[in-house]
Amino acid sequence: MSAITVRVPAKVNLQLAVGPLREDGYHDLVNVFHAVSLFDEVTAAEPADGDATAAPLTVRVEGDHTGGVPVSDDNLAVRAAMALAGRAGRTYRADLLIRKSIPVAGGMAGGSADAAAALVACNELWGLGLPVEDLMEIAADIGSDVPFALLGGTAVGTGRGERLAPLETAGVFHWVFALADGGLSTPRVYGECDRLREEAGEAAPRPVVSEALLDALRRGDAKALGQALANDLQPAALALRPSLADTLAAGREHGALGALVSGSGPTCAFLAESAEHAHELAGLITDVDGCRAVVTAHGPVPGATIAGAGAG
Ligand SMILES: C[C@@](CO)(OP(=O)(O)O)[C@H](O)COP(=O)(O)OP(=O)(O)OC[C@H]1O[C@@H](n2ccc(N)nc2=O)[C@H](O)[C@@H]1O
Numbered sequence: 513m514s515a516i517t518v519r520v521p522a523k524v525n526l527q528l529a530v531g532p533l534r535e536d537g538y539h540d541l542v543n544v545f546h547a548v549s550l551f552d553e554v555t556a557a558e559p560a561d562g563d564a565t566a567a568p569l570t571v572r573v574e575g576d577h578t579g580g581v582p583v584s585d586d587n588l589a590v591r592a593a594m595a596l597a598g599r600a601g602r603t604y605r606a607d608l609l610i611r612k613s614i615p616v617a618g619g620m621a622g623g624s625a626d627a628a629a630a631l632v633a634c635n636e637l638w639g640l641g642l643p644v645e646d647l648m649e650i651a652a653d654i655g656s657d658v659p660f661a662l663l664g665g666t667a668v669g670t671g672r673g674e675r676l677a678p679l680e681t682a683g684v685f686h687w688v689f690a691l692a693d694g695g696l697s698t699p700r701v702y703g704e705c706d707r708l709r710e711e712a713g714e715a716a717p718r719p720v721v722s723e724a725l726l727d728a729l730r731r732g733d734a735k736a737l738g739q740a741l742a743n744d745l746q747p748a749a750l751a752l753r754p755s756l757a758d759t760l761a762a763g764r765e766h767g768a769l770g771a772l773v774s775g776s777g778p779t780c781a782f783l784a785e786s787a788e789h790a791h792e793l794a795g796l797i798t799d800v801d802g803c804r805a806v807v808t809a810h811g812p813v814p815g816a817t818i819a820g821a822g823a824g
Pocket residue numbers: 525528537538539540541543618619620621622624654655656657658671672673698699702774775776777
């Protein structure tokens with residue numbers, strides 16, 4: 513019996529520019545993804561021989577805060593493994609185990625990360641040998657954020673976020689993440705963004721990548737990056753979860769170089785000057801209301817990577 517374990521990072525969106533609502537229900541984006549050192553692990557194991565009637569794919573989830581993660585075919589890791597088996601043209605079996613550290617429905621793409629990890633793990637376990645380009649295609653069908661979890665690093669996503677171009681960066685950036693109690697639904701936050709724009713009589717702008725952001729990344733200039741961080745979904749996330757304004761304010765007051773809601777939220781991200789500054793900042797924002805936990809991380813880090821292979 514064999515097993516493959518894949519480690520996969522969370523993301524923060526350094527720039528999320530949201531264009532108009534498209535006819536297919538998605539928004540055109542400029543989405544600058546940045547992979548950070550907060551990881552889920554997905555193990556795909558060959559099931560023990562025996563019950564031939566058992567479901568071909570099973571899933572278990574471990575971790576302290578896994579409420580809301582389905583343990584059914586709705587789990588994004590299972591959906592990804594099924595899509596991979598479908599592409600290979602036959603039924604394959606695997607028992608999936610997800611060890612979650614990425615906050616659920618937190619705007620850090622944990623479900624997408626698990627889907628990407630399942631693709632890499634099952635591709636290896638089943639000996640399919642599909643190239644990353646094929647995995648990228650399957651990933652994009654699962655969700656807009658899934659291709660980036662395969663790629664990692666820092667990249668700009670266009671279209672609905674699935675068309676990726678890696679970005680040049682220098683050095684390491686240090687982050688603090690304030691994890692919130694409870695999640696926010698991504699479709700609901702996009703819907704609120706549209707509603708707020710309509711209410712204000714604002715037409716959605718064409719999304720354009722920030723040159724100041726690209727320049728800060730190229731130079732590894734954390735101060736300039738902090739000033740260039742931007743998220744068009746932030747007003748919507750704040751409207752749905754007003755307490756996030758206090759969390760962001762606390763980080764700014766305590767010297768964060770930049771503060772923003774990560775993607776659709778409710779996780780708040782703070783850029784620090786150094787690893788020491790990140791630890792100091794984390795200690796200072798721990799007590800803010802609505803904040804379940806504070807973690808530090810660095811980026812960029814690689815995407816879904818095989819971390820171990822062995823007996824299941
Ligand atoms: C907002 C972002 C920022 O990276 O991530 P999260 O903060 O949720 O992690 C993404 O755009 C989320 O991507 P992902 O979570 O993969 O979304 P999908 O499954 O593709 O789509 C879920 C729903 O989100 C909305 N959606 C998503 C992507 C997009 N470009 N426009 C949209 O309007 C649609 O309502 C869609 O039905």
